[in-house]
Amino acid sequence: xxxxxxxxxRVSDFTCYACGLCCYxxxxxxxxxxxxxxxxxxxxxxxxxxxxxxYIRKREGEACPFLIESNGKGLCYLQSLGMKPSACKIWPFxxxxxxxxxxxxxxxYSHRLGGFYVYVDQRCPxxxxxxxxxxLMKAVDEAIEVWIGVRRDQLYTTAFLPPLMxxx
Numbered sequence: 381x382x383x384x385x386x387x388x389x390r391v392s393d394f395t396c397y398a399c400g401l402c403c404y405x406x407x408x409x410x411x412x413x414x415x416x417x418x419x420x421x422x423x424x425x426x427x428x429x430x431x432x433x434x435y436i437r438k439r440e441g442e443a444c445p446f447l448i449e450s451n452g453k454g455l456c457y458l459q460s461l462g463m464k465p466s467a468c469k470i471w472p473f474x475x476x477x478x479x480x481x482x483x484x485x486x487x488x489y490s491h492r493l494g495g496f497y498v499y500v501d502q503r504c505p506x507x508x509x510x511x512x513x514x515x516l517m518k519a520v521d522e523a524i525e526v527w528i529g530v531r532r533d534q535l536y537t538t539a540f541l542p543p544l545m546x547x548x
Contacts, residue, residue: 391507427517
């Protein structure tokens, strides 16, 4: 697969298929307020602290404890509660203030709130390499706004919960 992270300008589009891959393979970092909220709601055993950073507690290769699998789809229980961590909300996008994965000219993204370096993780099956589409640009804008914390709702960077999931 060559490069792991593509600059946003080399991605045509992104669609979340609710496959759950991200919930299995990655350690999920939490912002301090997210860690506190999860620990208060579910108990401290759901949060790990490693080298001063907080993560959702899970074993390597196992699913996040908040993943709900149904009909071949993986959906986030925390999302239904309005508590989905920002790292999960923006994956497969990786957003930085400085170019972290090279190709700075291709990764630079000018947003109304400033300049950012945006990369896309190719391990996500919903990532399509190519020339950026207007839909991808909306997804990048949304991911940046979620990452900064000025936006909570998502239209382009998540799968939608079926009506039954909203009852939990």
